[in-house]
Amino acid sequence: MNLILLAPEQALSETLYQLNARQQEHITKVLKKKHGDTLRVGLVDGLIGDGVLDTEHWQVSLGQLTIAPPKALPMALVLALPRPNMLKRTLMNITAMGVKTVHLLNSAKVEKSYWQSPVLTEASIHEYLIEGLEQARDTVLPTVYQHTRFRPFVEDVLPPLLENRLGLVAHPYQAQACPVDLDQASILAIGPEGGWNEFEMEKWTAAGMQSVHLGDRILKVETAVPVLLSRLYPAK
Incomplete structure (x- = not known):
């Protein structure tokens, strides 16, 4: 998982998203991220950027998402x-x-x-x-x-x-x-x-x-x- 991909149903507000169980496990066991660390995140069918991890509530606060996804094959x-x-x-x-x-x-x-x-x-x-x-x-x-x-x-x-x-x-x-x-x-x-x-x-x-x-x-x-x-x- 090279990107934490956030779906619309995970949104708590425009910039705050709830992480699901699979994402939580990957962040903990593979990425080994801690509270306050930065994650690479993206919105389904949207842009990519960084987010800040909150392990107390297992949420991520979005920063600016400015990176376009890779170009699709024609x-x-x-x-x-x-x-x-x-x-x-x-x-x-x-x-x-x-x-x-x-x-x-x-x-x-x-x-x-x-x-x-x-x-x-x-x-x-x-x-x-x-x-x-x-x-x-x-x-x-x-x-x-x-x-x-x-x-x-x-x-x-x-x-x-x-x-x-x-x-x-x-x-x-x-x-x-x-x-x-x-x-x-x-x-x-x-x-x-x-x-x-x-x-x-x-x-x-x-x-x-x-x-x-x-x-x-x-x-x-x-x-x-x-x-x-x-x-x-x-x-x-």
Whole structure:
């Protein structure tokens, strides 16, 4: 946690916020801060600055918040729903790297039981996104959509999203090398561990998506995501 991220419901006044139990534990055990110490804080969807810690009431008094959050990646990510234990790590990584729009999508190789997982509840997803923001010292929450039907997404939802964007679909076969250092907005679709099937690839191609690969190695989703993002939009 590189940032104490404060939500609106924690506000006691315009400049005074109540710290929750998780924040209190981190401040005590990891940051080892004491009463009167300064903390790096940020407001959800707002600015970043410093705050003064009050351990008697476990509150933080805000100073001036003048630092803007890091710039978002100009991309929307479409992700075939991974296994629940992988989804948490993947969402945290996606958020930490600056993706602000995520579409979780069904695929022929996605187990139906994955959609019933408690990991997909609004509260759980929110928790993972917050952890990703705290890691990256960011404040702007991504928006996560869930699509349980593949074809309606590709035929109805995707076309307007592709306007003025480069569409890329990660696929290890019959694809060109993934581009490096894009200078335009994009949509990137990453499939399940078993890959997109032939029908799905036909639908992606028909929608205007270009197939790209990362070489001969087949990577797990949680590895492929940061590799692709850092290749398309490397840090500068």
